[in-house]
Amino acid sequence: MADASAKPRSTTRGAELRSLIGEEIMTGRISPGMALEEIEIAQKFGVSRTPVREAIRELAASGLVEIRPHRSAIVAKPSxxxxxxxxxxxxxxxxxxxxxxxxxxxxxxxxxxxxxxxxxxxxxxxxxxxxxxxxxxxxxxxxxxxxxxxxxxxxxxxxxxxxxxxxxxxxxxxxxxxxxxxxxxxxxxxxxxxxxxxxxxxxxxxxxxxxxxxxxxxxxx
Amino acid sequence: MADASAKPRSTTRGAELRSLIGEEIMTGRISPGMALEEIEIAQKFGVSRTPVREAIRELAASGLVEIRPHRSAIVAKPSxxxxxxxxxxxxxxxxxxxxxxxxxxxxxxxxxxxxxxxxxxxxxxxxxxxxxxxxxxxxxxxxxxxxxxxxxxxxxxxxxxxxxxxxxxxxxxxxxxxxxxxxxxxxxxxxxxxxxxxxxxxxxxxxxxxxxxxxxxxxxx
DNA sequence: GTATGCATTGTTGTATACAAGATTGAGCAG
DNA sequence: CTGCTCAATCTTGTATACAACAATGCATAC
Structure with missing residues (x-):
């Protein structure tokens, strides 16, 4: 798991997290139906909740994640x-x-x-x-x-x-x-x-x- | 332009803004190539920048908007x-x-x-x-x-x-x-x-x- | 035993402040 | 005049604090 704290000039933490979390979902390391808790992810990667939220919203818009208002997002689990x-x-x-x-x-x-x-x-x-x-x-x-x-x-x-x-x-x-x-x-x-x-x-x-x-x-x- | 301050129990400002801004893009009221300045949009809708950023990231992931690190997002302008x-x-x-x-x-x-x-x-x-x-x-x-x-x-x-x-x-x-x-x-x-x-x-x-x-x-x- | 109500706890949604990067305008040199 | 440099300003990226909502656990009633 690459560390997202390294901060290249031409990208942002939010964008990096989107890639990293997306990769975990795509490879099945985070299973369909599992909750994505912001605080937990933020601690895991050593960042604040803000870029985590941004990453999650992008993943949701591309369909890998489902957002539930006022509840944690979950990895999409298609029927x-x-x-x-x-x-x-x-x-x-x-x-x-x-x-x-x-x-x-x-x-x-x-x-x-x-x-x-x-x-x-x-x-x-x-x-x-x-x-x-x-x-x-x-x-x-x-x-x-x-x-x-x-x-x-x-x-x-x-x-x-x-x-x-x-x-x-x-x-x-x-x-x-x-x-x-x-x-x-x-x-x-x-x-x-x-x-x-x-x-x-x-x-x-x-x-x-x-x-x-x-x-x-x-x-x- | 409906006011996004109304706060139904089952949604969030971020989600509402995504719909509203998306609608503006779809109807051509915000033209392809135009910049989406967070502060301006936040003031227009009477919210903080946070839900505006979230809306923009969702719009970007669905392709309507292009994000440029450290520069304002722009409405997608396909060749x-x-x-x-x-x-x-x-x-x-x-x-x-x-x-x-x-x-x-x-x-x-x-x-x-x-x-x-x-x-x-x-x-x-x-x-x-x-x-x-x-x-x-x-x-x-x-x-x-x-x-x-x-x-x-x-x-x-x-x-x-x-x-x-x-x-x-x-x-x-x-x-x-x-x-x-x-x-x-x-x-x-x-x-x-x-x-x-x-x-x-x-x-x-x-x-x-x-x-x-x-x-x-x-x-x- | 089960069901309900309520308080507490945990997490999400949002606002705000500060850091960081990009843009703009003014001043200077050729 | 044009081009370059630098400082100020504007905007974005992130962290943090507070408000709001959902989940959980405990106490009580049947």
Whole structure:
């Protein structure tokens, strides 16, 4: 846990706390439904309540946190139905990104995507879920950027982020790494062939599988 | 401008200010690029700077406002390229809503949609752009809700909100009311026939027209 | 035993004061 | 005249104190 007391000239404590707390939520270290008590967080980071409040309000506006007037904010805990809706939207957004990437990615970006895809292939073989997970995020982000639609990339990234606590577990399912990589393969092929429709369909299918894998994993826990 | 000093039990000044300032931005009363000075806003609403800061951070996290460390926040002013990207995403999101509405809207919701559509028809004839604009928003929101995907509805509404300062002027273009209503007609027909593909296509086309109309209007100003 | 009322405690919402950074205007030099 | 420097001023970022609300625990009644 990095210390937020260091004070670079070009940022503020509130902004740093937003990143730090956001990261804790995204990685599941603070669980959905848990209360975010201002005093406790302020003491933990050695700051006053003010920047803590600011960070919490930003996290609330981006959906990771729910504010209750006169009561402590809590980490958002979506219902199963809402989660399904969110995964459905993520599938559509990522599909849209993939389709636009097929059309608009630069040659350099395509080369990067292929290199990263190859690296992920090696990881899928040696079975390191944590490392695969990190690079998997990079893979997806390359495709968001490759859409060359900033707003779409942001929206997709934000949606993915909100689903982070619920999808990061997917790679613990047996054999998931290899299947994930095979699905990526089809997406990459479509993008390289500049086939928008195929890219859309393969990515949509891939994300739908992520959701199904999560639901199955939860059933076994 | 409603006075924010009234203090209902179930809300906070910060939350009220967020709504009020957000409304000013959405309606274009505070223009893109304008600075939001905390002291000025606090004096205007008769509160301290604290809830003003909180409101501004929430508006920033939802994209309407850009925060600059140690300098006043400004109302977001997207580049033409970014605007195009946003309209493109809105078209896809609204299309998705319309397609899901074709499948999932309840009979009651469909009846409501038809009634609202008929009301809009009368307005399109008598040429009142402000009133049409308000009911047009209700029309679109009915379709978001009719998708029965909460997250999608929120995302679409948020995107639409952010584009509000840039699309609200469309109805000033000559003959736009009637054309808008004709486009709505095709969307409603597809939804009533539960034809997902047609609903998707017609709504996407409708929003694309909104964007084009905005760009043409700007060119004439 | 359970339910209700009330006081106490803990936390949030807001105002205010002070520190810190950015902006502006005046003075000086070339 | 223009450009640079510096001090004053303005605004933002944060800490702290106080007000207001919610939660908790205890006492009492049934």
């Amino acid at each position: 199963p139905e809402r989660l399904r809706g969110m995964f459905g939207v993520l599938a559509e957004l990522e599909a849209l990104c993939a389709g636009l990437s097929a059309l608009h990615m630069t040659d350099e970006e395509r080369t990067q995507l292929q290199a990263l895809h190859a690296d992920l292939g090696a990881l899928a073989e040696n079975g390191d879920p944590k490392h695969y997970h990190r690079m998997n995020e990079q893979f997806h982000e390359l495709i968001y950027v490759g859409s060359h639609n900033d707003y779409l990339a942001e929206l997709t990234f934000a949606t993915r982020t909100r689903l982070s606590p619920f999808s990061g577990t997917q790679f613990r399912a047996r054999g998931r790494l290899k299947r994930s990589h095979a699905e990526h393969d089809r997406v990459v092929a479509a993008i390289m062939q500049r086939n928008q429709d195929a890219a859309v369909a393969e990515m949509r299918s891939h994300i739908t599988t992520v959701e199904v894998t999560y639901e199955r994993y939860v059933e076994t826990v | 033409p390229e970014r605007l195009r990207g946003m309209f493109g995403v809105l078209a896809e999101l609204e299309a998705l809503c319309a397609g899901l509405s074709a499948l999932h809207m309840t009979d009651e919701e469909r009846t409501q949609l038809q009634a609202l559509h008929a009301d809009l028809g009368a307005l399109a004839e008598n040429g009142d752009p402000k009133h049409y604009h308000r009911m047009n928003e209700q029309f679109h929101e009915l379709i978001y809700v009719g998708s029965h995907n909460d997250y999608l509805a929120e995302l679409t509404f948020a995107t639409r909100t952010r584009l509000s300062p840039f699309s609200g002027t469309q109805f000033r273009a000559r003959g736009r009311l009637k054309r808008s209503h004709a486009e709505h007609d095709r969307v409603v027909a597809a939804i009533m026939q539960r034809n997902q593909d047609a609903a998707v296509a017609e709504m996407r086309s409708h929003i694309t027209t909104v964007e084009v109309t905005y760009e043409r209007y700007v060119e004439t100003v």
